[in-house]
Structures are given as C-alpha cells and as structure tokens.
Amino acid sequence: MTQSPALQLHHIENKPLRERVLDILRDAIVSGDMRPGQPLVEMELAQQMGISRAPLREALQILSQEGLVETIPYKGTQVRSMNRMDIEELYSLRSVLETFAVQRIIARRSADDTARLRAIFEAMLAAAQQGDLSQVNEIDRQFHDGLIELSQHHLLLTTWRSVSLRIRQVMALTNRRNRDLTVIAYNHLPMVEAIAAHDEAEATRLLREHVESAAGLIVEGWTQPGESDPK
Amino acid sequence: MTQSPALQLHHIENKPLRERVLDILRDAIVSGDMRPGQPLVEMELAQQMGISRAPLREALQILSQEGLVETIPYKGTQVRSMNRMDIEELYSLRSVLETFAVQRIIARRSADDTARLRAIFEAMLAAAQQGDLSQVNEIDRQFHDGLIELSQHHLLLTTWRSVSLRIRQVMALTNRRNRDLTVIAYNHLPMVEAIAAHDEAEATRLLREHVESAAGLIVEGWTQPGESDPK
C-alpha cells in the first residue's frame, strides 16, 4: 500500500539532546534571562534538566564557539560579558556583513527580493502603529535576517548567525527608552527603495547610517551589565 | 625563596585532550591529509589515538562549527566537501573581511603597521628568490593574517580564523602549477605601499584584485576533489 490519501501526519522530530539543550540555553542567553558573568555549572544545569553532563557539555562547546559563553579549562564556563569595545566590534562587523549582502542583492536585481522586503516593511509599520514594541523588534530582526538570506550566500549566513545572536543579546540587555515606533519602522523604507532602485551607493550609505545609529544608542548607555571593562 | 636566578624553565602546558585532538585533526584536514568526504568514525579515531570517545566527540563538535567537517545526527561525521560555489563564497567573504581590515589599518595611520608589512614582504621576496615554494606560501599566510591582526578587531580575527582555515584546505587540495614565485611576492608590494600612503581606494582595489585572481586560479581547475556538486 502506498498511503491512505488525505491524512497528513506531521513530522515528529527527534533531535539529539545536545541540540535541544543548546536551543534552551542559547535562548536564555540572548533573551537576557541569563546575565553576563553568570557561571554555568555543568552538574547543576544537567540536574536541573534531568540529563547527564555529556550532552550538556557538547551544547556548551557550541555556545562557546558562538561566542555566547566563555570557557576556561578546569575552571568553568560563564555567560560571556561584554564591554564597550566588544559592542563596537559587533556593530562594525555587522555593518560590513550587511553591506556585503545588500551589494549582492542589488547585483542580482530580482523583483521578488524587493517585494519581500517591502512586505516586511509593511508588517513592521503595522505593528508600530499598534504600538507593539516586541513585535516591531521581531520584525526588525526578520528584516535584517532577510537581507542576509536574500544575498544567497551560505557562508555569509553562517557568519551572520553568530554575530546576530550576540546583537540580540546586547539588545535584550539594554533597557531602551521607548522611541516612536513608527519612526523606527519608517527608517527602513528608504533602504528598501534604494535597493529597489538598484542604487548601491545610497543603499550602503543608508545601511551604514542605520547600523551606526543603532550602535550609538546602545553604546551610549552601557556600563551597567557585564562589567568586564577595566583591567 | 623567590627564585634562583638565571635558570629559565619553560612553561609546560597541560591542554585538555579535546584541544590536542582538535589541533591534530584540524591540521590533518587543512593540510589535505584527510580528504573531503572521508568518514570520521569516532571509535576508530579514538582507538587510533588511544583515548576515549568523549574528548574526541568534543573536538569533532568544534570542527563542525568551524565548517571543516559535517555531522549528521545518528549517521556520522565526514570531512566537508566543497563545490565551486563554496569556494566562490569563501573567497568573496575573504575579500570583504580583508578589505575591512585594510580600511581600519589605514584609518589608524600607524608607522609600525607599515613597517611590519614591509618586513613580511621582504621575507617573502627572499624566500621567493630561493625558490622555496612552501616557505612563500607560509609567509603569504602570515601576510594576510597580519592584515587582520593589525586591524585590531578581535571579532574580525575570530571570524577570519574560520574562513582562513578553509582557504588553507582549498589551497592544499589544489595542485598549483609553479608560477614564478618572485612575481607572487612582488604582487604584495603595491598593496603595502598603498597602505603606507593611506590610499584607501587604491589599497582596497588592489586587495580585491589580489583575492579575485587567487580565487580564479583555484576555481578554474576544480571538480577534482570533493565532488559534492551535482544533485
């Protein structure tokens, strides 16, 4: 028998524990629930999740590679703390990567691309008009992730993931004052239009400006959280 | 007692097994001793090195994050194979990262930086004149690593490491015809001079050209090794 017809059972996925643990911990870190400097004791976490240390350690390895935690052999692991320079580096590299993505998008001149970006912008605007901050943030993330994806550069995507995770962490740790959400949303429009117009110079200029202003807002009021500044 | 005077004992280092294993495997891969597609069976490797599977697995995790091997849950790990597109992505991202580094170096306008680059160039030229291919390659690596280091951007350095490892692998897997070594060496001189002259436009143009020609040489005669091309 091939298959009884209409009944569609959905895929039950069986990830290794390591990956489920990874998702949980990563989420806790980038959401700010686990704060910089917080020690991650293997036994403790494993017990808490009801698993053994092996898969937990493997998850920590990966987080370490992603730059979210810091492990010192024979000493332990803690959530990585960031100082001003880390944040500047983060945002400057982000700017470089996104610029590269935009250049590739423009070079391809695909109408689908601009349509998708426009759609994301519309969604962001709608959320902004309803004053839904977290939704705006979520869509903003989609917008920038979208730029990278549309560039169709797999290695860039991989590299981006690691940078963007830490940016999310930084944003979660920053208590932003509520600026006007619709202004934030409209900030994205010129960039979409520049891409649609295949105007590389303008698009990259706008992007750089966009990222730099974002960085500025963050760096400005730092020093509170993970004090790893002085020496 | 503080210390008896002149006797200098050098540091005996005690890395976890995981890291020593990592170094060995990484080296075998980027040197081309382990070829793309080659399966890495945990039990086999562990036995061969006389250790247990735990630290070996942790090393494989990291290699996987570095993009040197590919792991599929419950199936296994193998040396990652690369097709033409992978190589194009590798070199295009490399170009972006190095360009960024050069811009930062120029912005800092440090005489020490240019002195160091000049010194590396001199060494490369000397090796080239003696026809020492592997030495030229080694110094070429130092040159490009040097650009990244001099940019004083820690996150960039981290990102670079992963890209440069895979580039080394690609180069090791390519049977280059022996071009004139002194020509290769002299190719680096204009870039050093452009940096010394703080001429950003020229420096980035030269760099892009440099990387693109390198990529061209590789991509041209590919298809031999890790055939993961078709579908």
Place this chain on the structure above:
DNA sequence: TAGCCGTCGATTGTCGACAGTTGACAGAAA
C-alpha cells in the same frame, strides 16, 4: 607574625558500558 605547604571541597576532564538509531539484507507474503 609572615610565609610556606598539605589538605579538602567543588568542579571540570576522561573513561567504559549501555541504549537508541540507521541502512542493508534476508526471508515471508502476495
């Protein structure tokens, strides 16, 4: 009192054994 050194608890590193998953193969059913 000041400096050295053994001891100890907490935590990470490593190991060997067992459980679960996969793909291939052989044999039963149609």
Place this chain on the structure above:
DNA sequence: TTTCTGTCAACTGTCGACAATCGACGGCTA
C-alpha cells in the same frame, strides 16, 4: 517477481563513575 517486514551489524547518543585540577583554608615553622 515484487513488496513488505523482521533482524542484524555498525554506528552514534547518553549515562554514571572515576580521575585530575584548581583555589581556599588552615596549620606549621621560622
């Protein structure tokens, strides 16, 4: 034959126990 199903071997995933390391504490000696 062809299709399905049980079985098996080769792995990877997970576990609990043991070994090694580190920092701190406290006693010993000068």
